[in-house]
Amino acid sequence: MTRSIDAAGIALAETAAALYARGWMEGTAGNISIRLPGGETALITASGVSKGSITAADVVEVDIANARPVHDGAPRPSAETTIHTALYRLADDSHAVVHAHPPYATATAILAAQRGVDTVTFTDLEIIKGLGLSDPSKVVVPVFDNHAHVPLIADDVLDRIAADAPPVMLIGNHGATTWGPTLDIARNRMECLEAMCQLMMLVARS
Ligand SMILES: [Zn+2]
Numbered sequence: 001m002t003r004s005i006d007a008a009g010i011a012l013a014e015t016a017a018a019l020y021a022r023g024w025m026e027g028t029a030g031n032i033s034i035r036l037p038g039g040e041t042a043l044i045t046a047s048g049v050s051k052g053s054i055t056a057a058d059v060v061e062v063d064i065a066n067a068r069p070v071h072d073g074a075p076r077p078s079a080e081t082t083i084h085t086a087l088y089r090l091a092d093d094s095h096a097v098v099h100a101h102p103p104y105a106t107a108t109a110i111l112a113a114q115r116g117v118d119t120v121t122f123t124d125l126e127i128i129k130g131l132g133l134s135d136p137s138k139v140v141v142p143v144f145d146n147h148a149h150v151p152l153i154a155d156d157v158l159d160r161i162a163a164d165a166p167p168v169m170l171i172g173n174h175g176a177t178t179w180g181p182t183l184d185i186a187r188n189r190m191e192c193l194e195a196m197c198q199l200m201m202l203v204a205r206s
Pocket of ligand 1: 029099100101
């Protein structure tokens with residue numbers, strides 16, 4: 001492996017372990033990727049690995065054009081690789097994608113699915129600023145159907161998300177995905193989305 005791939009693998013493992021410790025990647029759930037230098041490939045967490053014990057060796061280089069591993073004999077990439085590669089294809093400045101199951105964001109995604117709505121709107125929350133939008137007074141977060149065949153979700157992402165869309169999405173009955181120019185920013189955006197969902201649920205209860 002080259003030094004840049006080594007560094008990316010370490011960053012993926014550290015971020016995944018931190019999100020696992022928060023309870024956002026239960027079981028073997030959750031997946032994270034980084035676009036590699038050159039822009040044509042990404043490094044993504046392998047399938048079926050606990051994010052609590054993941055190492056820099058549990059990652060796979062995949063081709064952004066077709067979501068397939070670049071090297072023979074590599075570990076199996078995350079089942080949700082096609083969503084990551086779709087997001088990289090949508091925006092050249094997307095360099096990292098985080099997918100997790102934070103409890104409040106996931107509960108919001110469950111409620112959206114139960115209500116049959118395909119967006120959730122957040123208005124006038126200070127934390128929206130963390131998403132880096134030009135107008136932080138409001139954000140409309142798309143909610144995608146949770147197809148068992150993940151490439152169908154990726155197709156919906158390509159159909160519905162514009163290159164300049166807010167860098168966050170929910171998947172009904174499932175979880176959340178965020179992206180950004182760096183892994184830290186993509187993770188920060190996941191924290192902001194979870195905070196928005198938590199705040200609205202706390203307010204709804206009061
Ligand atoms: Zn998931």
